[in-house]
Amino acid sequence: MTAAPITPRFTVIAASLLxxxxxxxxxxxxxxxxxxxxxxxxxxxxxxxxxPERVGIMAAFLLGLLQDALTGAPLxxxxxxxxxxxxxVLAVHQRLRVLPLLQQALLLAPLLVLQQxxxxxxxxxxxxxxxxxxxxxxxxxxxxxxxxxxALRELRRGGR
Numbered sequence: 001m002t003a004a005p006i007t008p009r010f011t012v013i014a015a016s017l018l019x020x021x022x023x024x025x026x027x028x029x030x031x032x033x034x035x036x037x038x039x040x041x042x043x044x045x046x047x048x049x050x051x052p053e054r055v056g057i058m059a060a061f062l063l064g065l066l067q068d069a070l071t072g073a074p075l076x077x078x079x080x081x082x083x084x085x086x087x088x089v090l091a092v093h094q095r096l097r098v099l100p101l102l103q104q105a106l107l108l109a110p111l112l113v114l115q116q117x118x119x120x121x122x123x124x125x126x127x128x129x130x131x132x133x134x135x136x137x138x139x140x141x142x143x144x145x146x147x148x149x150x151a152l153r154e155l156r157r158g159g160r
Contacts, residue, residue, distance in 0.1 A: 013055060016043055016152060017063065024122060034076040034133045040067055040078075041115055042083055046152045048089040049096055050103060060086035074126055081118040085111045101146035108145055112138035 020043035028036055040063060047055035064079030087146075088111040089096065096104055116138045124130040 012155060013047055013051075016047070016155060020044075021063075021070065024067065034136045035140045037136055037144045038074055038112060038115065038137050041082060041112065041147060042141050042148050043152065044082060045085060045111070046149060047088045048086050049093050050153070050156060052093050055086075056090060057083045057086050074122055077119055077122040080122065081110065081115045084118060085115050087148050088114070104149065105142050105145040107137060109142040110159075112141045 004119050016039065020039040024037040044055065044060055044063060060082040061079050064082035065075070067073070067078040067082070068075050092107070096107060099107065115136060119129045120134040
């Protein structure tokens with residue numbers, strides 16, 4: 001007899017994305033605000049990696065629109081950047097899944113940098129200045145990935 005595969009309920013995925021969205025909106029002290037990790041991006045990347053058949057580019061686009069609306073960003077800024085990350089994770093998800101967490105983080109880092117570059121381009125095209133600090137969330141996200149991965153995996157497995 002074989003065990004049935006573990007499939008997360010929609011509520012687990014939605015709840016984790018909701019918490020990630022709330023963490024994105026959480027105010028930080030002035031000195032830490034530039035380092036705020038891309039919570040929604042990392043959580044989306046996890047679900048694209050764990051269940052690519054359930055969470056993909058369309059979910060990333062819709063979450064991006066929601067993030068734009070909630071954060072007051074130019075409409076389409078995150079809706080453009082999040083699908084880029086989702087597509088990158090989906091393109092290599094089978095290889096990425098088998099790597100140790102530190103290697104996963106290092107391979108996820110260029111996607112986070114690409115996301116920040118897209119956000120910087122949109123910000124810059126609207127006439128606002130863009131500095132190198134736009135890349136700091138990619139660094140904090142890369143450092144956070146192993147712990148977030150472990151936490152979301154436990155949530156997905158039901159705390160076993």
